[in-house]
Each structure stands twice: as C-alpha cells, then as structure tokens.
Amino acid sequence: MTLVETGFGKVADTFFRTVADDGRTGAELSVWVDGKPVVDLWSGIADERSGRAFAFDTPMVTFSCTKGMASVLVAMLMERGALPALDTPTVDIWPEFGAHGKDRITIGDALAHRAGLSAPRRDLTIEEVLDNELMADAIAVQEPLWAPGEHHQYHAVTHGAITGKLVALATGRPIRDCFAELIARPLKAEAWIGLPDTEVPRVAHVVTDTLEGEPPKGDPESIAWMERAIDLGCGITFDKFNEPRFHRAGIAGVTGIATANALARIWSATVTTTNGVRLIGDSTMEALREVRSEGPPFFADPPPYQRWGAGVMVPSDWDRYLSPSSFGHDGAGGQVAFADVDAKVGFAYLTNRMADDWDLGKRVTAALADALG
Template identity: 30%
Template structure:
C-alpha cells in the first residue's frame, strides 16, 4: 500500500460502541496511511467492533500480517487446555516431562515457573539465526543443556524468542504432538480463526509484510543513544537478528509458525480466539473452565522483569494486562506483539480485544494507542 494513499475507517460497530469508532478514527487520522491498523472486539462472545484502516488499495479487514508475540497467547491457551484435561500439571517439574532440561541446575523448575519466565534460559548467547529460531525442536534441545543466567525460580525475565520452544517441548513430550498441531485441531480450525501457527500456502496472497519503524529525528536519536543491557540483547536476539522485521517476514517463519513470535493473523482471528476461550463464540460454550482460568490468572510475578524492567509483567504465561490498562480486572490476560499489536481478555467484563498494525510502532511492543482504544472499549461495554 502506498504511503501517500488516503486512509479512512471502514467496518462497523454495534450500538453503544460508536465511541470506539471515533477513537479508532483518531488513530487512523494521525498515523501514516500504510499503518494497516485493525481493531476487533467481542463482548460476551458477540463481535461488537470490527474496524480497519482502508485505503485506495482496497483493504477488507481480512489481510494477514506477522503478529509476533501475540502468538504466545495461542501457545498458552493450548497449555491451559492440556492442564484442564489433566495432561499437564503446572506444579510438576519440567524435567518430569523432559528429563534433559534438568541439566545445569534446572531440575527443580516447575511448569508454572517456566511459564512465568523463571528458567533463566532467556535466549541463545551470541545470537541465533532466523533458521535456528524457526526450528523449535532443535532450539529446545540446545536450550536444555544451557546454563541459566540465574538460579531457576529466583527471578524472572522475558524469554522473548525461546519461551515457545521451551513450553512447546514440554507439550511435545507429554502428548507426542506439537503446539501447532493441537492449536489447529482445537482452536483454529473449529472456530475458523484467521490466526495461523503455520501459514497455509493458500493464504500467502493476502499476507502483508510488517513494515520497519519510521522514527522521528528525536526518536531516532533516542534509539541511537540507548545501549541495551546484555540480558535484553540475549532475550531479543539482537546479536543474531538485529532487524526483527526480517524474522516476521521470513517465509520459513511463516510456514513453521514458531510459537514464541511466528504467528500470522489479523485482529478478527485473535479476538475470536480469546472469545472462544473466555466466553464461547456466538452462544457456544467457553473452552476454558473458570477453575482453569483461575490457575492461569490468579497469581502473577512480583517485582521487576530482569530483562525488560516491567513491573509485575506476567500472570502464568500471559501478560498481566491490568498493569498496562488499569481499567481492566486484575485477572485480565493476553499478550502484545513487538510491532504494536495487543490482545487481551477480561473475565470481569466478558470483553476480548485485538488490535493489529503492520507499520512498526515506536518504541516496540504494545503501541501507545492501545491505552485509549481499550479505554473506549471498556467505557462502551460498561456504560
């Protein structure tokens, strides 16, 4: 899509959600035309917001793009279903399922601790190639023998590009199947979700590349002057793939769908995924029972993330959403994506929210507009 094209808001909202359309229009007006913004919301399982930024290129809201760490939410939902089924136990040691993981003092770490990013194995020292990150089974084998940066369980830090391989290996050892296979069978296919952990060839034509950030001169100076600490360099693979847009746009990553950050989808698919789990879609039953939700949202990480510095960053797997969005309930859960996407589910209101964009937002992670968009959604739902 040409940056000079004029963007306008397309789509529809349910009665009472007109303020969300107005807030989204304000976002579209101030962002470049090729931002590729999408916003979808479900309330009680019913879609009440379906908006996108359209241009003369003829977008219809079903375009797909790399969603980076939003993908983690799909992996954690699969894990939650397996816990609900009794296949996995959050308080069993990872090594119970995966004996090799016990190397270098990691034997006591539980699955709960792994999901809370407490393993200390935050990445590959010196960096990994895109091809290595895309091969999750080989990556897991490499990480199993790795020495952790801290004694497992005593601190937590974002395992940005390896948590999917680690959790995925636990799933594979316990079930004989990959997270991608289980997700396809139990979530994506039954609900027709436009969110893929492994992009089918037939959907390649409607997939758009993520676009690199276009910082202002002031932002560019801030980026040049910042020196990432070594933990962050390792976790985000800065020494291996300094331009993370290369990872998201890689045909290999798209085909394999690595569960740390390799999912391809749109806002409709992600909001529908969380609605299926939380409330059920369009009158159907919820996938997750209340007691399962409580296991994943009832306890969180205290203190600062030693990689990102974020306070109280995680629940169990999922990011703690109330920290970023104080209008949400304490048990609101979800995950953002590096280019600016955000996705969450709020049990207290029955809302599920997904925002996606193709143009990388400064400085990375959940784009700033999510705060105001989410607040407009919350006001409409609770008016």
C-alpha cells in the same frame, strides 16, 4: 462489512485515530462481548509495496500476542490431562530441561519467564530459530542466566520454544497442528502458529522503518542480554517477520498469524461460550492468570513493570487492560489481545506499523472501558 454496535462509537473513533495517514500502514480491531462481535473495524494499507488495503480477512503477524495463544493451548492440554499441572517440575516431562540446576523449575515457572533462559548463551543458527524444537533443545541444556526460579525476565522469543516443546511432548505433534485442531478450526478462526503456504500472499506487510527513538539507556550488560533475547545471536530483526519462511515456521512466541477478528474470538472463548466453543473452564482459566512474576526483572529495566501469570500478561502499570479480571498478551507496535472475565470480553487490536508509540491498543482499550461503564 464493518461493525460498530450502538454504544461503541467512541471505541471506533479512537481506533481510527490510531491509524497513520501516510498511506503506508493500517490496523484492525475486533471486540466480542458475551460471545458475539460488537466491533469489527479495519483501516489503512496492508501492503505498501502494492497499495493493497486492509480488509476484514487480512491476517498479520501477531508478534508476542502469539505467546498468549500458545499458553492457552498449553492450558487446554493440562485440562484434558495431556500435560500435568502448572506446579509440576518441568523435568517430569522434559528431562533434558533439568541441566545446570533447572530441575527446580516448574511448568508454571517456565511459562512465567522464570527459567533463566531469556536469551541463549551461544549464538543460535537460523535453522534453530525457525524450528521450535531445535531452539528448545538448545536452551534446555544451557546454564540459566540467573538462579532458577528466583527471578524473572521476559523470554521474548525463547518462550515460544518452551511452549512448543511442551505441546510436542504432550501430543507427539508440532504446535502448528495442535493449535489448528484444538483452537482455530473449532472456532472457525483465521489464526495460525505456522502458516500454510497457500495463505502466505494474504499476510499484511510489516513496515519497520517507522521505528525511531534513542538507544536504550542503563547497564550495558543488561541491555546486551535484553537485545540478545530478541536477536538470539543470529541477527533477528523486525524485517525478518516479512519473510515467508518465518510465517511458515510458526515460532510459538512471536510469529503467529491472525486476523483481529480471529484473535478476539479466541480470547472470547477463554471466558465464555463463543461460536459454540469454550476453550478452557473457569478453574483452568484462573490458574492460568494467577500472578507468578511481577516487579523489577533480573536485567535492569525502568518501570512500568509487567506482571505475568502462566504465559499470559495480567493487569499492571505496564498495561491495565480492561479491569483487574483481564488477562492476555500484547505485541510489538502497540498490538493488544486479551479477555476479560467479568465483562465477558474478547479483544484484539493489530497493526502492521512498527513505530515507537506502543500504546495504540491501550488507548482503544481505555475507550472500550468507558463504553462498558
């Protein structure tokens, strides 16, 4: 049953306006305040091939919103003493990472897109891409693309290899297992970083032919490196994210699977007790969202620019979220998921439509800001 508490009607109206009326795609929205849901909505088509409609429990690929979930898990392991603090050199737990002068990179630097590993210098194989640890091993030994720690550039896919490796080093287990045990199960959240085979048929089908627009403009070399950060030299495209092997693999930067309710529930639990669970304490949360990277990235890119904490996005001209106390991560197609410290909010907007209007979730966030006053 859909849920819209009193005072959130305009949020609901804005959400429904983000859903295209072509009968091909849809979206989900979940908002939690003070540890309880106040909005749960879904609309549209989850799989255009069968005509299956979205439901409350339809999971979908969360694209880069996955980075936020993985970074929260890393923060939990730090709080529990399984990983050292963010300002610890990464080589202290991952010696191979120090190749070619990367020994100066701290864990916080690596999570904040400062490691110089935004794209691989050599073409990765599909087998490496589908295995967080194999990808991590490949990028750890490569020469960085810039002086380590001196610049930043979005690690679109390789960020997940870094977080996955950190989790594995801390626990001896893959990130899929740790995420399930420490986050998803305690919160009873339908979210995965590495989907079980039994859940594959439920996943919403991503529609990619709605992507349009002009070719990117700017320095050709910079554009080439930014494109390589996504295709990794082996032709990764958005269509790949409909393949069950990508769902099962659990690439910790881009192939998380969740319902909007689950994702909002997780973010809620970073700032307030939710379903009896608080994932991280206040001091850990503040360390996670402390600004570590901002301004123009290393490879030329027009503004607005993103701003990063340790693996989480914090408010900037790119996305102001709800308030200056927000932190979270967005994803392809206009997806947005975040928490807000002051308002005690957990928020998730997810869509299976890969169109060029990537402001969909931002518009719903703005409506929520108005509703909360």
